[in-house]
Amino acid sequence: MDVKNAFLNGYLKEKVYMKPPPGLTHPPNKVCRLRRVLYGLKQSPRAWYAKFSVIVSEFGFTSSPHDTALFIHKTTRGMVLLLLYVDDMIITRDDVTGVEELKQSLNQKFEMKDLSVLCYFLGFKVTSFDDGYLLSQVNYASDLVSKVEFNDDKSVSTPLEPNVKLTPMDGSPLSNPTHYWQLVGSLVYLTMTRPxxxxxxxxxxxxxxxxxxxxxxxxxxIIRYVKGTLFHGLHFFANSSPMLRIYSDADWVGDPFDRRSTTDYCLFLGNSLISWQSKKQTIPSHSSTEAAYKALDDTRTSFIIVAS
Incomplete structure (x- = not known):
């Protein structure tokens, strides 16, 4: 679902003034006081969210304590989930009637457009199969690869060279690090479906x-590796068991500069990977056993957050 001109639905709590727009007849030395938000105001996103959250709460939805943009409605017929991102939203359910009622109610409050079955959302491609869904970033990954001018079509089988140990003093400094920042930022977003x-x-x-x-x-x-694995993603199985399984590991003294180890973990719900992390430990470990125990503790903390 898509809300047309979403920000224009929000009301301002602060006093905001603007010059009268061109073509509007007005007394001299007068300004306009805004009652609703306009695009370009800093208050626009907050005012729109406040308006939307009040409306959906009237329909019986509550905001998730873990993500305020996720709204949940439970009835005896099942559950309806609504995820909002600015003016775009995903609605999913096991209560079909509840979804149709929600659409009708939203159409009465806002000017809406039904984009039908979910295929793309924020650069994510959703492909439906008989046994579940595949979530990938094929187009996003392809655009990322196109930002680098390769002289050949070579790809690699691993993101890093085996046993590589990078330090802050390796090689000569880049004269303009902007391109590096852009590529790393794009790769960070790609990890959303590429653990x-x-x-x-x-x-x-x-x-x-x-x-x-x-x-x-x-x-x-890393980008060469992505180039050879464009269609990789996350497969969520429809008939997977509800059992949680978690795996963790640590590399001892993975960083040769500060001597700290890195904790890696992944959490499965049945056969579906739902959470993962790679994070440097806060202090150095005196042995590989200590690094492993710290990894278990970091994983335990993350698991409690995810499970709650």
Whole structure:
């Protein structure tokens, strides 16, 4: 679903004035006081969210404590979930009647457009299969690869070279690190559906303050890997068991510069991967056993957050 001119639905709480628009007849030395928000105001997103949340609460929806943009409605017939991003929303359910009632109610409050079955959302491609859904970023990954001018069609089988140990002093400093920042930022967003790149992107992100030629070469290798795996993504199985399984590991002294280890974990709901992380530990470990125990503790904390 898409809301047309979403920000114009919000009401201002603050006093905001503007010059009368061209072509409007008005007394001299007068200004307009805005009662509703306009595009370009800093208050627009907050005012629109406040208006929308009040409306959906009237329909029986409550905001999730974990994500305020996720609204939940439970009835005896089932559940309806609504995820809002600015003026776009995803509605899913096991209560078909509830979804139709919600659409009708929203159409009475806002000017809406039904975009039908979910296919693309914020750069994510959703493909439906008999056994579930595939969530990928094929087009986004392809656009990222096109930002790099490769001299050949070569791809690589791993995001990082085996046993690579990057440090802040490797190679010569980049004269203009802007391109490095752009590529790393794009790779961070790509990890939303590509956990296979999470650890490598985690490493190159450490050097954004002062990137060097060796770090840039590592970023290019990650993109070469993405080039050969464009269609990789997350497969969510429809008939998967509700059992939670979690795996964690740590590399001891993974960073040769500060001697800290890195914790990696992944959480499965049945056969579907639903959460993962690659994060450097806060203090150095004296042994591989200590690094593993810290990884277990970090994983336990993250698991409690996810499970709640």
């Amino acid at each position: 296979d790149t999470a650890h490598a992107v985690h490493i190159v992100s450490h050097f954004k303050a002062a990137p060097r030629a060796t770090h840039y070469a590592a970023v290019i290798r």
